[in-house]
Amino acid sequence: MNLVRRLRVGQLGSWAASFRPYSGKDKDKGKSKPDPKTPPKTPPKAEPKKDLTKAKDKSQEKDKGKGSNKGADKGKSDSIEANGFPKDTTKITLIKGEGAGPELMSAVQEVFKAAKAPVEWDVHDEYQVSPDNEDVAPAILESLRKNRVGLKGPVDSRHWQRHIRNQFKQYAYVSACKNIQGLETPYGEFDVMIIRDQSEGDYSGVEHSVVPGVWQTIKVGTTDGARRLANFVFLYATMNNRKKITVAHKANIMKMTDGNFLEAMQRLADTYKKKIKFEDRYLDTVCLNMLMKPDQTDVLTSSSMYGDVMRVIAGSMMGAPGICPGFSVSALGTVFDCRMKSDLANPTGPLLAAVLMLRHIKQEKHADRIECAIRGVYRDTDIRTEDLGGTATCSEFAEAVCERLEGN
């Protein structure tokens, strides 16, 4: 019990630190919500003067559908600056990752060049300090802190992922899974968004051996963490015009931990009652519904392990493991990635993640163009990479996407 208490206090300390930026974000969100359509007068700057501006930027609509059109981007992008990039270029950290990572990331860069997207890449080849030390390279951390948006290639090391998560206090991971027309799966059409908790729950990372032969894992949950996630879920879902939020839990078995998570969600559900429907279901039911009736699933949210399971299911329903894009949310910045293994050479995942990123920095038109090109390749041609049963290589696929972009 003593050991547990010490571990707990340590974790509480880190959470307390994370609450300050969170509360700042909350206040900003509260402010910007009543006037979501006001485009910022200044073009979205890469290096923000204050936390306030960027938080406002981020909290504004990341609209996935046609919806609102941010006026800020296209109009001002024609004037070229001295460094060769258009005026409102955003600087994005690009982490190459390992394995097939560099190849995939260069595919992304190529496609962006063809689309003439106003993005300047801050490329990082070395993702860890050294081959023995699996910590995140400090250069990456600094650049992410500066740019606040990052695109990450596949990295297998769990320690590395946890390190980044802790450094940036990333508390939620959003996966946007939409089926790709042209990629036939037995699951049909669906459009699911999965938001899962990242900082607590089963993946707290606390395990130890009590006596030889007995091991103990501790699954931690806090009310504040649950509330933070619940706030984000409802905000994000309403901003993207979603209809229904479903919480997956196992509160009939784990009454206190999942009950605590559920309570936080239910409390918010009342305030958002008019805008969005809310329901809570057992994890087994949710998984089964996702597999049997995928078109009836909308937004799913859950704690870390259950959410991970759901994300993998939804991602695989798209056609292949590892093409489902997503991003990690924190008050200090957003990192886009698609959780794939480092030996898959399928650029669809990173490309879709890059599209999400463009929407995040409010380059809607470019995002739409690139997405149309990707979906067009799947719909009209049969160029597929090896893991989907085709014979194309990563660069061939990227070329096909570029061709479509240039044609447009």
Place this chain on the structure above:
Amino acid sequence: MLRGAKVGRQLARISGCRYYSKSEVSASLSSSYLKGHVRTDPVNVLPKPYYGGIHMVTLYTGSSIIGQQGAKFVSSLLQSSRVPVEVQPIGEEDEYFKSVLRNRAAVHVDINADEKSKARALKICNDLDLYVFKTRTRSFPGYKCRFPCVDIQMIGQNNMGNYSELEYSPVKGVVEALSVVTQAGNRKYLEHAFAAAVDAGRKRVTLVNKAKEWPLNDGAMVEDAKEIHCKYKDCLELELMEVEECISRLVTNPSYFDCLFASDRYATFLATICSGVCGGANLFSAVEMGDNHAVFKPLQTKLSLTNYSNLSAYGIISTIVDLLEYLGHRHCANELWDQMMRTMDDGICTVEFGGKDSDEYVISNINNQLKCTGLGGDEHSEKSE
């Protein structure tokens, strides 16, 4: 339960079994649960209830009407098949525990997934040490099957880890759940699982783990599995796979899997995904097994499902087939299974699979057929169309 209290206690001391004094057993389930009694002594094993050639089996119906209807199906099937199995129907909580202890085999047919029912089911698992959870999901053509030729035997750990329900709140605002795993428990489960896989005639076994996230827990299980596998090297192939990869393969290419082993944490949702990929959880049955006791239930009941409005006939029939196999009436089990396949072939299916018949019709059809032929009887009887 035993003769005199004093004699009983003396016997218990001699034989080393746990003695269930009257107060312990008759205390209601809810109070024991509140006191947090988790079984620590070996389970008291009573002799098999096999008298006069007839097995006794507990049938737990729960309090819902649907559960009771399901129970009626079970008894009617057993009667018309003329299998020497007698059913003891139980509706009340406290009786259930005593009855399962006595009969050593139970059928649990229910549709409630709320806290109370789960608590009850978990208590039985913990007290009787039902440490293995088995289910076999296969795809039936025409029954919402998305992938043909799938046949996955899932053998999962049942009562270790998360489901010991050790939850508490150390500080205000923080909740913790402890998941305790012992090596002895792991080994017991693994040995049983390997033996069962060989029994079922499986060739390749996939152990699902997440050793990257929990290197101590899952790492230890992986080591133990490798060790125990050495004995079975010539008939089984062991494969280790991460949870995420397993799930994505299940969803995209389930015919790859032959037999799945999983620890407590992943067993339930893996079973859900397997069944979802094969057409739905109401087609299959699950069994929770210990060394001497077994509880059979349709997979619907084992998982916490709220999306089915009634118990499906197929799940119930599968459950009975499993029960008959466990009790040793293998021939009868095969016959009953053939009957179920016959109804599927004949095109009699329930509404959710595209047919127009009700569950009751399916069961009645099988009942009629059984009454005409009788299990273990003539195999070339005429079919009543």
